[in-house]
Amino acid sequence: MQVNGEQVTLEKPLSVSDYLAEHGYRAERVAVELNGAIVPRGKREEAMLDDRSVMEIVQFVQGG
Amino acid sequence: MIPNPVTEESVANTPLPPQPEVTNPVGTAAPVTPVVDKPLNLGGHEFESRFILGSGRYDLNLIKATVEHAGTQIVTMALRRAQTTENSVLDYIPEGITLLPNTSGARNAEEAVRIARLAREVCQTDFVKVEIEHETKYLLPDNAETIRATEMLAKEGFVVMPYMFPDPIAARQLEEAGAAAVMPLGSLIGSNMGLRMRDFIQIIIANANVPVIIDAGIGRPSQACEAMEMGADAVMAYTAVASAGNIPLMAKAFKDAIAAGRAAYLSGLGKVTEGHAVPSSPTTGYLH
Numbered sequence: 561m562q563v564n565g566e567q568v569t570l571e572k573p574l575s576v577s578d579y580l581a582e583h584g585y586r587a588e589r590v591a592v593e594l595n596g597a598i599v600p601r602g603k604r605e606e607a608m609l610d611d612r613s614v615m616e617i618v619q620f621v622q623g624g
Numbered sequence: 625m626i627p628n629p630v631t632e633e634s635v636a637n638t639p640l641p642p643q644p645e646v647t648n649p650v651g652t653a654a655p656v657t658p659v660v661d662k663p664l665n666l667g668g669h670e671f672e673s674r675f676i677l678g679s680g681r682y683d684l685n686l687i688k689a690t691v692e693h694a695g696t697q698i699v700t701m702a703l704r705r706a707q708t709t710e711n712s713v714l715d716y717i718p719e720g721i722t723l724l725p726n727t728s729g730a731r732n733a734e735e736a737v738r739i740a741r742l743a744r745e746v747c748q749t750d751f752v753k754v755e756i757e758h759e760t761k762y763l764l765p766d767n768a769e770t771i772r773a774t775e776m777l778a779k780e781g782f783v784v785m786p787y788m789f790p791d792p793i794a795a796r797q798l799e800e801a802g803a804a805a806v807m808p809l810g811s812l813i814g815s816n817m818g819l820r821m822r823d824f825i826q827i828i829i830a831n832a833n834v835p836v837i838i839d840a841g842i843g844r845p846s847q848a849c850e851a852m853e854m855g856a857d858a859v860m861a862y863t864a865v866a867s868a869g870n871i872p873l874m875a876k877a878f879k880d881a882i883a884a885g886r887a888a889y890l891s892g893l894g895k896v897t898e899g900h901a902v903p904s905s906p907t908t909g910y911l912h
Contacts, residue, residue: 564705584708591703591745593738598745616705618742622680622713623702623728624813624840624862 561613570609577604580617590619661890664835664858666751667783667804669722673697674852675882676724676837677875678862679713686871687716694875700724700753700860703743714747724785726753732766733773740777752777753807753839754786763813767794771801778802787839790824792831799834806832807860809840810851814863816843819851829855845874845881852885853893 561570563579576599580587592599592607593616599607609615663670677696679687691699699721701713717723725743730736733756740752754777756769770786771794777784783804788794790808798806808825811817818841819825829836835857842848848859859882868874 585706586712589712589714589746590706591742593742598741600745616742618703618746619706620701620713620723620725620743620746621704622678622682622684623726624678624680624700624860 561609561611561615563615564617570611570613574609575605576607576609576615579609579615580604585617586619590617592617661886666785666835669751669783671697671722673879674858674886675848675879676700676839676858676860677865678860679717681863681866682871684711684713684716687713688718689872690865690875691718691721693872693879694865695879696721696875698722698724698751700726700862702726702728703739703746704729722751723747723749724751724753726755726787727773728755728757730754730756730773731758732756733769733776736769736773737776737780740773740782741780744782750781751783752785754784765789765809767791770794771797774798774803775801778804785837790821790828792824792827795828795832795836799832803834805835805837805857807837807839810838810847811841813840815841816864816867817841818843818847822850822854825851825856826854845877848878849881849885849888852882853888855889858882 561568576592576594592604594607595614663672664674673696675694675696676698677691677694679699679701699717701723703725725747727736727739730739736754736756743752744750754770754773756766756773757763758766765787767789770788774784774786778801784802785805785807786798786803787807788798795806806828808828809821811820820841825838837858837860838851838856839860842851842859842861843864848861851859861878865871865874865878
């Protein structure tokens with residue numbers, strides 16, 4: 561699958577929520593877009609990733 | 625040959641400034657009428673501070689002190705792909721500050737809408753500064769795409785604050801599209817060149833029904849003060865503060881300059897006369 565523009569191999573089925581936890585993202589600080597649609601915080605556990613998933617994980621940075 | 629515009633007649637016809645009304649008894653201070661300012665209203669949300677601050681390019685540990693010295697209630701930030709190792713800017717922003725995400729990186733209205741929705745998902749507030757640019761040399765905002773994005777985002781309930789090139793016609797179109805404020809640039813982003821677009825900003829201010837916030841290019845407190853004297857509703861600064869030797873102190877200098885400019889605007893600036901002086905002492909009773 562693809563995460564933030566990089567190819568990533570999924571070793572087992574994962575939910576968005578699991579992916580964030582396993583990779584050390586702070587769930588409360590990021591927004592997730594899966595295949596072009598935002599996954600709201602409350603839906604991350606049920607949103608499952610597969611080999612064709614395209615996910616963006618974004619957060620705020622300093623800026624004007 | 626152009627005749628000298630200053631003649632005895634023109635001088636005689638220039639009215640003297642009004643004499644102050646002295647109604648207080650001798651020995652007491654003249655009463656000062658307090659000027660009560662209205663809060664800055666952005667989409668129904670009220671703010672006492674008229675200084676919007678960018679959040680960065682300096683040590684994250686300085687943000688809190690800078691925000692406090694600036695007295696700001698609104699801080700901007702950008703949205704980017706997350707790095708797991710990165711500190712979150714949100715950890716450094718004091719409680720109670722309104723977050724104003726920008727859509728920097730967007731090249732058209734659709735990309736701006738996408739970024740705005742993601743930003744709302746992170747911060748759970750509806751404020752968004754629309755910023756649509758195509759190149760990095762001048763970073764000029766695309767007004768046409770910005771108007772489109774503003775209309776789309778306003779329909780989704782966002783408090784839309786569009787960064788714009790100071791075209792008075794575009795400012796009106798942004799208002800009609802549902803903008804909660806307009807944010808014309810003073811000069812190129814990050815340039816510290818000041819209010820180069822002042823004449824067009826003045827026209828925007830004269831015709832605006834939403835707050836006008838001068839964004840980009842304001843390089844010194846004196847320029848922020850001038851913008852406020854002109855009737856701008858607020859000023860946003862970022863590079864001028866971030867590139868200062870003492871960042872929190874510069875934030876304080878901007879705060880004070882913005883307050884001074886606002887007070888001057890509310891007071892009503894005196895008339896400008898050109899080509900001749902207006903006597904400030906009596907023109908009778910000379911010793912000759």
